[in-house]
Amino acid sequence: MTWPDPVDHDQFATPNYLQAYARKARGDLYRVARMYNGLEVKLFTIDETGERCPECTDAFTGDIVISNCPTCGGTGYTISYQLAGTSYAVPQLAPKLKTSSEMGDIEVAQQNTFVLLGASLLEDQDLVVTVDTRRVYKIVDMEPQLAAIGGEVITQTVICRALSKGAPEYKVVTW
Numbered sequence: 001m002t003w004p005d006p007v008d009h010d011q012f013a014t015p016n017y018l019q020a021y022a023r024k025a026r027g028d029l030y031r032v033a034r035m036y037n038g039l040e041v042k043l044f045t046i047d048e049t050g051e052r053c054p055e056c057t058d059a060f061t062g063d064i065v066i067s068n069c070p071t072c073g074g075t076g077y078t079i080s081y082q083l084a085g086t087s088y089a090v091p092q093l094a095p096k097l098k099t100s101s102e103m104g105d106i107e108v109a110q111q112n113t114f115v116l117l118g119a120s121l122l123e124d125q126d127l128v129v130t131v132d133t134r135r136v137y138k139i140v141d142m143e144p145q146l147a148a149i150g151g152e153v154i155t156q157t158v159i160c161r162a163l164s165k166g167a168p169e170y171k172v173v174t175w
Contacts, residue, residue, distance in 0.1 A: 018150025025154050026118040033088040041089045044081035044127040051078045089114040112160045136163045
């Protein structure tokens, strides 16, 4: 009886193998998201141009004179968003919280939680825009749930807040 040659397991730790495995995992997740309840989304990252906001800053001193400026959000700098790419998002159902007051019990849903598939790393204040309904969500918290293989992001979980139609982000986002 002859034994087969031992397998060289080091070949599975090469960057090319790990990147190919990450692409396959993302592809499988995309297919599942398209077949079931995944939403096609556009992702926008915040881009501070460095220019002072003309609406809320003093022209001579540069001090912020309006803290809740609708143009810049109170940062004092003009804010624009750049398209970071498209992806699929799988919404997670948020449990409802029950609060009590003198008026009775009220059920309030938590903020929207999405699992983004294969997107680049996002930060707070970035935007998630659904393609079909054109709803704009602002990322308020990045969850530490991130799956990556060989430096390639597979999934990341973000908590978002839906913005009203009159929010300045609706004007800034290019469709």
